[in-house]
Amino acid sequence: MEIIVGTVTVKNNKILMVKEAKKEIYGKWAFPAGHLDVNETLFEGAKRETLEETGCNVEIKKAFPILTNNFKDKGIMLFHFLAEPIEETGKYDQNEIIETKWIDIDEMKQMKAEEFRSHTIVESILANLKNKDLYELGMIKEFKL
Numbered sequence: 172m173e174i175i176v177g178t179v180t181v182k183n184n185k186i187l188m189v190k191e192a193k194k195e196i197y198g199k200w201a202f203p204a205g206h207l208d209v210n211e212t213l214f215e216g217a218k219r220e221t222l223e224e225t226g227c228n229v230e231i232k233k234a235f236p237i238l239t240n241n242f243k244d245k246g247i248m249l250f251h252f253l254a255e256p257i258e259e260t261g262k263y264d265q266n267e268i269i270e271t272k273w274i275d276i277d278e279m280k281q282m283k284a285e286e287f288r289s290h291t292i293v294e295s296i297l298a299n300l301k302n303k304d305l306y307e308l309g310m311i312k313e314f315k316l
Contacts, residue, residue: 173206173245173248174206174247174248175206175248175249175250176216176220176249176252177203177205177217177221177250178202178220178251178252178253178254179235179252179253179296180221180225180229180255180256181253181255182255182256182273184275184276184277185274185276186276187221187272188200188201188203188271188272188273188274189203189225189263189270189271190269190270191267193267197269198269199288200272200274200286200287201289201292202251202296203220203223204251205220205224213250213252214308214311217250217252218231218254223263223264223267224263224264224267224268224271225268225271226260226261226262226263227256227260227271228258228260229256230254231308232255232308233253233305233306233307234250234251234253234306234307234308234310235250235251235299235306236306238292253300276297276300280297
C-alpha cells in the first residue's frame, strides 16, 4: 500500500497547483503531493511535499476525505489537507515540476479533464471544498509503539 500526502493550498479563491515534469504525466496540473517518507507524519509529509514542489511553506488546517484505489496492481491511499500559505520562496524542484501557479477555482472548473493528472481527484477536491466536506485535524492521531 502506497501512502501519498499533499495539500490543497487556498488563497483568495485560488488553489496552488503544480505542472508535472515526469515523463508519463508531463505538463499535467496537479495538487502538490508525493510519497510519505519513513518516520514522517502525514502532516509533515504533506508540508514537505508542498515546499519541495512549490516553494511554499504552509499551515495545515483541515483534512479532506481519504481517497483509496488500486492502481497498477498496488493499493494507494491519498491524504489531502487544506492548507494556508505562510511564506512563498519561489524555489521548487525543477526536476519534478515545470511550473507552479495559483489557479482560480472557477477557472479550474472550466479546464479540460486532460489538463489534469487526475481530473477525478480534482473534481472530488472541488466538491469537498464547495460542500465543506472537510474534517478536523484531531481525527488523525499519532501514536508511538
